[in-house]
Amino acid sequence: MGFDNLMLKLDEGVTGLFGQWNIYSSVIVTLFAGLLTYQLATRTDPDTHPFLLARQAQASPVRNEGESPVYRSQASPHSMPLNAGLNVKDPGASKWAKGRDGDLRDIWRQAVAGVQDDGPNKGATGRILTVLGTEHVTEHRLDDVTRQINLIGQHILDQGGNRVAIYLPNSVELVVTLFACAFYNLTAVILPFNQSGEAVISMLRRSAADTVVTVPGSFPFDHVVKSYPALRQLIWVVDEGSKHMDWNEVPQGTGSSVNVSTWQDIVSDYPVDAGKELPSMEGQKEPRDVTIFWQSKPGTTEEMVRFTSANLIAGVSAQVFAIPTSQRIGPSDLFLPADSLANTHTLVLTLAALYSNASVAFNSVGSEANDLAIATRGIAPTILVATPAALLKTHQEMGNIVASSFVARNIHWLQTRTLTQGVMPAASFLTSYYDRFRPAVGTKPGKLRLIFTAERVAAGTPRLSSQVLSDLRVYTGARVIYALTAAKAAGAVAQTGFYDYRVFNDQVSHFGSPVTSAEIFLRDTSAQKNGDGDGRGEIIVRGPSVAGNEATLGVEGVIRDDNTLAYV
Amino acid sequence: MVGLAAEVLARRVSCSLFTPLNLLLASLFLYTAYSFLKPAPAAVIPKEEPAIVFKTFTPRTLLPFNGENDAPVYLAVRGRVFDVTRGRNFYGPGGPYANFAGRDASRGLACGSFDEDMLTKDLDGSLDTLADLDREQLEALQGWEDRFSDKYLVVGKLVPVSEAA
Numbered sequence: 001m002g003f004d005n006l007m008l009k010l011d012e013g014v015t016g017l018f019g020q021w022n023i024y025s026s027v028i029v030t031l032f033a034g035l036l037t038y039q040l041a042t043r044t045d046p047d048t049h050p051f052l053l054a055r056q057a058q059a060s061p062v063r064n065e066g067e068s069p070v071y072r073s074q075a076s077p078h079s080m081p082l083n084a085g086l087n088v089k090d091p092g093a094s095k096w097a098k099g100r101d102g103d104l105r106d107i108w109r110q111a112v113a114g115v116q117d118d119g120p121n122k123g124a125t126g127r128i129l130t131v132l133g134t135e136h137v138t139e140h141r142l143d144d145v146t147r148q149i150n151l152i153g154q155h156i157l158d159q160g161g162n163r164v165a166i167y168l169p170n171s172v173e174l175v176v177t178l179f180a181c182a183f184y185n186l187t188a189v190i191l192p193f194n195q196s197g198e199a200v201i202s203m204l205r206r207s208a209a210d211t212v213v214t215v216p217g218s219f220p221f222d223h224v225v226k227s228y229p230a231l232r233q234l235i236w237v238v239d240e241g242s243k244h245m246d247w248n249e250v251p252q253g254t255g256s257s258v259n260v261s262t263w264q265d266i267v268s269d270y271p272v273d274a275g276k277e278l279p280s281m282e283g284q285k286e287p288r289d290v291t292i293f294w295q296s297k298p299g300t301t302e303e304m305v306r307f308t309s310a311n312l313i314a315g316v317s318a319q320v321f322a323i324p325t326s327q328r329i330g331p332s333d334l335f336l337p338a339d340s341l342a343n344t345h346t347l348v349l350t351l352a353a354l355y356s357n358a359s360v361a362f363n364s365v366g367s368e369a370n371d372l373a374i375a376t377r378g379i380a381p382t383i384l385v386a387t388p389a390a391l392l393k394t395h396q397e398m399g400n401i402v403a404s405s406f407v408a409r410n411i412h413w414l415q416t417r418t419l420t421q422g423v424m425p426a427a428s429f430l431t432s433y434y435d436r437f438r439p440a441v442g443t444k445p446g447k448l449r450l451i452f453t454a455e456r457v458a459a460g461t462p463r464l465s466s467q468v469l470s471d472l473r474v475y476t477g478a479r480v481i482y483a484l485t486a487a488k489a490a491g492a493v494a495q496t497g498f499y500d501y502r503v504f505n506d507q508v509s510h511f512g513s514p515v516t517s518a519e520i521f522l523r524d525t526s527a528q529k530n531g532d533g534d535g536r537g538e539i540i541v542r543g544p545s546v547a548g549n550e551a552t553l554g555v556e557g558v559i560r561d562d563n564t565l566a567y568v
Numbered sequence: 569m570v571g572l573a574a575e576v577l578a579r580r581v582s583c584s585l586f587t588p589l590n591l592l593l594a595s596l597f598l599y600t601a602y603s604f605l606k607p608a609p610a611a612v613i614p615k616e617e618p619a620i621v622f623k624t625f626t627p628r629t630l631l632p633f634n635g636e637n638d639a640p641v642y643l644a645v646r647g648r649v650f651d652v653t654r655g656r657n658f659y660g661p662g663g664p665y666a667n668f669a670g671r672d673a674s675r676g677l678a679c680g681s682f683d684e685d686m687l688t689k690d691l692d693g694s695l696d697t698l699a700d701l702d703r704e705q706l707e708a709l710q711g712w713e714d715r716f717s718d719k720y721l722v723v724g725k726l727v728p729v730s731e732a733a
Binding site: 018020021023025028032039051053059060061065417502 | 600610619622
């Protein structure tokens with residue numbers, strides 16, 4: 001009896017409760033169902049295991065007094081040699097044999113040969129593009145570029161050139177000259193573009209260049225002829241519009257014997273069939289060094305750094321392997337360096353893109369634009385190298401737009417949350433609303449998938465916080481890799497992980513773990529002392545990608561709890 | 569009269585947001601939303617062991633590292649000091665190689681002998697130069713050294729007292 005009574009009471013209670021059902025109840029339940037559906041539909045595992053982000057570098061078990069342990073990337077453990085080369089397999093070599101480290105020549109050979117791995121992309125090659133102005137995009141056929149490499153290299157060699165200074169904006173010609181030097185046993189010297197006449201002459205003098213490849217208008221030829229008699233050869237890269245002019249003239253009254261020619265004449269004077277084949281690999285000489293000038297703050301003298309070919313290759317290899325296999329740069333990518341190619345970081349990434357058979361676009365205004373919209377006009381890059389200044393500008397503009405819209409602000413918050421949970425937000429109906437706010441990067445928004453940017457040690461580059469990096473990921477829909485770069489390290493010293501989207505309360509983001517071609521440690525300074533489990537001090541980098549194998553960066557760093565490197 | 573009042577109340581309830589049912593549903597909704605949206609704690613893994621500081625030992629300062637009283641077990645091979653604590657069963661007290669603990673083990677390993685007379689007697693003198701070893705013994709020593717390098721950490725170097733600063 002008691003049980004029946006209880007059930008009856010329960011029945012009445014439930015009926016009474018649900019008797020209160022009204023329109024608001026329906027609204028709440030609908031919202032509830034919507035929330036559950038949204039969560040189930042958008043729920044994804046983090047892109048990488050959280051533990052991999054919680055300890056990003058491996059510390060050596062033994063350290064020296066006054067130094068921190070030596071830190072290495074998890075991908076290049078202490079028991080193994082650091083990543084030194086591209087593991088180039090010569091045609092016909094056994095599949096299982098260890099490949100060569102390779103040199104610059106192998107990068108161009110690989111770019112021409114196309115993807116070698118079996119798969120749907122086998123044989124696919126990238127394209128080389130030049131962006132002129134806002135609309136005009138020209139494609140350079142790969143065999144045409146090969147022909148230019150051969151003819152320019154042969155020409156400089158025939159004229160007795162030995163040390164070739166390249167004073168060019170970001171352009172195909174810059175890369176062609178670099179490869180021409182590699183194939184024709186010349187030493188390349190890359191000068192930063194848009195420098196004062198004095199600076200150019202000083203750099204020519206210090207690098208003892210005898211040949212200059214440059215564009216008219218930027219190079220103070222008269223001045224150089226007068227004050228730098230060691231110059232023997234000059235090649236003008238003239239554009240379409242002014243190639244009818246007589247460029248072969250040497251300034252009057254100097255009595256100089258500089259051999260002047262134009263790029264276009266050299267290329268067109270040879271028969272069409274000449275120079276189609278790259279020099280054979282048999283009997284090729286040891287690769288020569290590449291000299292690069294590191295610009296620190298304006299007004300200070302550029303630091304001249306000689307990289308061996310092996311340094312550069314190790315840097316390139318580290319960048320190729322820094323990207324997880326499933327996301328690796330490939331023929332479907334369009335790579336745009338919107339930072340000066342005279343920076344080793346940009347140069348090394350560009351070489352990595354060429355080696356990975358990606359398409360590469362050159363835009364001569366790219367390096368100074370400091371504006372993503374201008375640098376990416378005319379094309380839709382999937383991978384971009386940008387200066388922190390340009391990214392910061394975009395971030396500011398976007399920040400204002402997003403802050404002014406309530407909906408955008410909340411979508412931004414939601415996406416930031418997704419990111420900090422370790423998931424790169426995928427396109428959805430929510431993001432499509434957000435799309436209208438996105439910055440104008442490239443002609444097709446949404447195609448961009450990866451941005452490289454770098455802090456240059458002691459060069460006064462604006463610094464990016466982890467919040468800014470995260471915002472940029474939301475704004476552009478692309479991953480961002482933030483690197484620490486220094487004069488003597490080809491590529492980067494350390495860089496944030498591809499899947500690391502964490503946000504911290506910081507002024508400058510951490511720089512992730514060392515790249516696979518280098519290891520770092522910190523040495524005591526007067527202000528910073530290393531202790532047990534507490535690494536701090538002056539940053540020192542060592543490894544195959546470092547000129548002279550070891551370099552002191554001159555800035556103080558600290559190893560954080562997740563074994564990433566950060567400024568003090 | 570009472571019935572009428574109840575009906576009015578019921579009607580008011582039927583279009584009110586704040587009914588017990590609605591409050592129940594709303595709290596369920598808010599709790600679920602909160603549990604979805606609350607930030608997940610970041611993954612924490614225990615900090616790794618602090619690195620051992622590389623030291624310079626003399627035969628005398630190496631002596632205490634013989635494994636007794638839970639001390640680490642160190643031994644030196646040709647000037648390199650290995651931390652063999654993980655191999656305590658062999659090198660620690662009571663182990664077959666216990667004589668080597670805290671000592672320069674080069675000669676003993678080369679000769680394949682664990683005897684006391686393989687050890688350098690004079691702790692304050694110069695290190696054993698091993699000049700009288702033959703090729704075979706040096707090869708054996710190299711074998712041991714390679715094995716140690718693979719297995720154990722080099723935590724310091726051994727110098728004679730005269731060279732210690």
